[in-house]
Amino acid sequence: MCRPEDTVFLVDDDPAVLKAIERLLRSEGLHVAAFGSPQEFLEHHDPDAPGCVVLDLSMPELNGLDLQRTLAEREQARPTVFLSGQGDIPASVRAMKQGAVDFLTKPVNDGDLLNAIRQALARDRAARAQDADKAEVRLRLATLTPREREVLSHVVAGRLNKQIAADLGTVEKTVKVHRAHIMRKLQVRSLAELIRLADKAGLTAPPEY
Numbered sequence: 719m720c721r722p723e724d725t726v727f728l729v730d731d732d733p734a735v736l737k738a739i740e741r742l743l744r745s746e747g748l749h750v751a752a753f754g755s756p757q758e759f760l761e762h763h764d765p766d767a768p769g770c771v772v773l774d775l776s777m778p779e780l781n782g783l784d785l786q787r788t789l790a791e792r793e794q795a796r797p798t799v800f801l802s803g804q805g806d807i808p809a810s811v812r813a814m815k816q817g818a819v820d821f822l823t824k825p826v827n828d829g830d831l832l833n834a835i836r837q838a839l840a841r842d843r844a845a846r847a848q849d850a851d852k853a854e855v856r857l858r859l860a861t862l863t864p865r866e867r868e869v870l871s872h873v874v875a876g877r878l879n880k881q882i883a884a885d886l887g888t889v890e891k892t893v894k895v896h897r898a899h900i901m902r903k904l905q906v907r908s909l910a911e912l913i914r915l916a917d918k919a920g921l922t923a924p925p926e927y
Contacts, residue, residue, distance in 0.1 A: 724839050725769035728752045729759045729785065730801065731777045735824070739772065742828055748835070756785040765794040768846055770819070770838035772831070775802040775809055783809060786816055797838035797845075801826055855919045861903045869896040873909075874916045 726748050730736045736752050743750045749769075753759040756777060771789075775782040782800055789795050800813045803824040810821035819841060820834035862870065872882040879897070883890045906912045 723749075723768055724842070725749045725751050725767055726835055726839075727759060727763070727769055727771045727796070729754075729756055729771065729777075729782075730774040731755055732774070735774070735801075739826075739831070742831070743835070746832060756780040756782075756788075759785070760788065763789075763794065765792075768839075768842055770797040770799065770835060770842050772799045772801065772835065775800050775813070783812060783816070786813065786818070790816065797841040799831070799834045799838050852918060855915055858904045858915075859919055859921075862900060866896050866900050866903070869893060870900055870912075870916065871921060873897065873900075874913065874921055 726743055728736060728739055728743070728750055729752075730739070731754055733754065736754060740750050740752045751762075751769075753762070757780060759771075771786075773782045773785060780788070782802075786795075786798055795817060798813070798818045800810070800818050800821045801824055802809065802821065810818075813821050819838040820830075822830055822834060859867070868886065869882060872885060877885065879890045879893045883893045886893070901907070901912065904912065904915055906915055
């Protein structure tokens with residue numbers, strides 16, 4: 719299933735190919751944004767818009783691999799389906815290593831292209847959902863005080879309340895209060911949930927642990 723807001727960003731310098739693929743995708747109910755060059759695409763690209771890229775490999779000035787690399791450098795990488803009229807095996811290997819969903823040879827089979835696009839859109843949805851989840855976790859973590867963040871890092875290290883109190887030069891009762899505040903602010907009910915959330919946020923134990 720494709721969401722109405724999903725966009726297939728189609729980039730190809732061959733007007734005939736661009737028009738034919740755009741017509742095919744629109745006939746399948748897909749929203750398409752077509753561009754005749756990588757430069758035109760970059761000028762209008764909105765990284766916040768969900769979707770994938772269908773990208774011609776061989777284009778003048780900036781080729782498909784260059785565009786894929788440029789997006790990655792800008793931290794705007796998208797699931798990409800490459801099209802090539804040359805069947806360039808080394809290029810396909812590089813494309814796949816850089817995260818391409820598929821590499822298809824022109825003239826492309828309609829079914830193969832549509833299947834690859836659906837996979838790319840599904841990958842984009844999953845990545846955006848993960849990013850949104852991480853953003854929510856970061857918002858919760860931002861509500862913690864510096865001391866609570868410190869206690870949390872020790873909890874992640876597997877330290878007991880008594881040990882944390884000794885490490886931080888406080889009493890066990892105070893650590894328990896901090897832990898209760900942490901659980902409430904992070905909206906978790908168990909230590910296991912807390913550990914999973916901390917892991918999702920990329921929190922690690924203090925260096926000495």
